[in-house]
Amino acid sequence: MNYYLQNINLLKNKDPELATRLEDLSFSKGKIFISEDLSMKDEDCDVLVIFGFGNGSQVKEAIKHASKKTLVLVIDHDIANFKNILTLYDLKDIFNHERVSLAIGEEPLKATRIRMENYFQVITIKDIIVIDLYKNQVNPAYYQEIIKHLNESINASLQNIATMSEFASLWEKNILANISYLVLNPGLNLLKDSFKDFPAIIVSAGPSLDKNVGLLSEAKNKSLIICVDTALKTLLAHNIKPEIVVSIDPKEENFKHYQGSGIEGITLITEPVVSSQIFSLFKENLIFITSYGHPLMMWIEDIIGSKGTFPVGGSVATTAFSIARELGNNPIIFIGQDLSYSKDGVYSKNTFYMDNWINSMDKFLTLETITRNYLQEYNLIYVKGNYEEKVLTNSQMASWAKWFSHQFKNTKSLCINATEGGAKIENCVTMSLKEAINNYCQQIQDPKNILQDLHRRYKTPDIDNLIKKIKKVSDDYLLAEYYAQQAIETTKRLEKTSQNLLSQKDNFSQRELNLLQHINMLYGELKVMENVLMISRWHLDPLLIKLNSIRDSSLGGQIEIYNLFFQKILSISQNINSQFLKATEILQNIVVINENLT
Known part of the structure; x- marks a missing residue:
């Protein structure tokens, strides 16, 4: 057959x-x-x-x-x-x-x-x-x-x-603090192929950006300008507003890329883990949400619907590329994508990082010294340059160059590196930004109208159902907290009453065996709490690796393993439950507002 x-x-x-x-x-x-x-x-x-x-x-x-x-x-x-x-x-x-x-x-x-x-x-x-x-x-x-x-x-x-x-x-805290924005805004998947065969220019914050940033005005409405958050202030300093800014970093300091900038009319595409300050700043703007597989976000998406996931590659620039590919852009043009260090510094002018360095300068601390001190923190390597024979980079940026190279090879769209300097990226065409604009950016569109039209199509999910599910999983965490407290108290009793913490299993007393059996029973109860283990997987994975490395089979060793596990469960449960409570209050306020509007 x-x-x-x-x-x-x-x-x-x-x-x-x-x-x-x-x-x-x-x-x-x-x-x-x-x-x-x-x-x-x-x-x-x-x-x-x-x-x-x-x-x-x-x-x-x-x-x-x-x-x-x-x-x-x-x-x-x-x-x-x-x-x-x-x-x-x-x-x-x-x-x-x-x-x-x-x-x-x-x-x-x-x-x-x-x-x-x-x-x-x-x-x-x-x-x-x-x-x-x-x-x-x-x-x-x-x-x-x-x-x-x-x-x-x-x-x-x-x-x-x-x-x-x-x-x-921090990721969990930010996701739940941003819960209103997650339910009220569509996912990136709503934008799939919305700019098919329309050029995109991805703007990163490498030092070479200062050489050609002024040319972007010639590409306005002839391309979709997608800017990484680090480069936003540089663009705005040249009176250029990108259609889209991308943000993925959860740290509070990332908000400083936006402070004092005129963001009106700029669409934010972001992950749910970023600071709630950034969401709040863009609350009057269009926002599209993307997800990268965080267990808590995946659990939320199972309830409200998928926001769309794609390869992120580990940096805001790699994320911006994946967004352009999802949108169907062709060609995809890069500028400021140095992935290396140069005599001009590490970042373009007007970025938060460069401004911070300049503000810290004095007669003893020059920009050259600051840059040199920064570079000394990394293991530097030489790689082939885009225009130079070789340039300095580090292993992290070299890995991003490899990621881009592989993704370019498996992308239908033409990929153009118009970065005027930096590291060589394989499997793309190298040309100046002027050439790229003249050759490919001739079609006129209004990206802002397209984004607005798609955003309007989004239907808000059932918020009452999400509230109900959060309350249910919060109850699960309360039970996990109870089991963890019981187990911790039992391990303390076991440790206090044990005659010999170095004794091996064959020599455990009956009382020790009974207490261990009780602890193991509580451990078994936690192991079947699927939602708790799934949502908190990124908390628990590092711990489980550590526990698996402990080879001490003595009574004291067993107590240490159980203590580490249950203390972690207790900490996770207490923290996330306070955040679930705040998230529920936020969602209930949305329900009340919606009821008053109808």
């Missing part, structure tokens, strides 16, 4: 891009390589990577044995062989499985980092297990490159987890 039509139709739902590549490919008449290594063990890991698709039986085994949280990522360099496999085997169990991702015939970065980012939104994986069905005998260079990118993904994940540990509470 030929299973090709069944399999290709299933693939069109699971992975349309792979299905398209397969349909464009002729059937191979070569030998089909199938590994029969089925030696699998139960695996409890975040990502299980399989090198080689084989006949699919290995993947089915992986699904059967891997835990419910595990992403099964199948990577195979040979798309022609895979197409032949589709004719021979019924693969519906694989193609219908939500935890299976198929990277067939893809470049290593896309097959690894990009696929994991698309699946997890934000990578917080702690471990990856690789099963090599090819046993390093087939295309070893390709799979060695895959291993390199898997290691980079683990490193990025550890950085993400560290960031979560620092900012998780």
